[in-house]
Amino acid sequence: MSPLSIEICPCKSGKSYANCCQRFHKQQQKPATCEQLMRSRYSAFILQLGEYLFNTYHPNFRGDLTIEQLSEKSLDWRNLQVIASGNQGDKGFVEFKAWYADDGQLAYHHERSNFVKDNDQWLYCDGTFYPEQKSGKIQRNDPCPCDSGKKFKKCCAKN
Numbered sequence: 001m002s003p004l005s006i007e008i009c010p011c012k013s014g015k016s017y018a019n020c021c022q023r024f025h026k027q028q029q030k031p032a033t034c035e036q037l038m039r040s041r042y043s044a045f046i047l048q049l050g051e052y053l054f055n056t057y058h059p060n061f062r063g064d065l066t067i068e069q070l071s072e073k074s075l076d077w078r079n080l081q082v083i084a085s086g087n088q089g090d091k092g093f094v095e096f097k098a099w100y101a102d103d104g105q106l107a108y109h110h111e112r113s114n115f116v117k118d119n120d121q122w123l124y125c126d127g128t129f130y131p132e133q134k135s136g137k138i139q140r141n142d143p144c145p146c147d148s149g150k151k152f153k154k155c156c157a158k159n
Contacts (some may be wrong), residue, residue: 034092
């Protein structure tokens with residue numbers, strides 16, 4: 001997916017890409033909150049913007065990650081659900097579920113991410129992962145978590 005061809009922002013804010021994450025990706029503006037940074041990083045994963053991901057990852061937590069590694073397509077991301085977020089001073093958190101397709105099934109990555117503000121820039125540090133909750137039990141008549149507006153059975157359910 002090319003950033004130039006996007007109308008609705010991949011972060012599921014409901015805003016246009018130009019009025020949401022694109023301004024951060026193009027370094028026209030810095031995210032004002034850790035939630036804005038997390039949403040822009042989610043969009044960057046979809047758009048394979050490794051340089052942005054690298055630059056918004058706190059250097060003390062990057063380890064051996066490279067821009068090339070962060071630029072690779074990791075998963076078929078479908079939806080982002082922010083559960084809770086908050087900032088207090090120069091520290092913040094965002095708890096979220098990021099839904100993805102895995103071999104015809106929907107699953108999600110559930111994380112509580114930690115952020116710090118350094119030199120007026122929010123940076124991702126690390127997170128608490130909930131591996132026991134990697135996928136949710138979705139009923140056939142539930143709304144599809146991919147945010148299509150369809151029932152799960154008519155959308156992402158494996159036939």
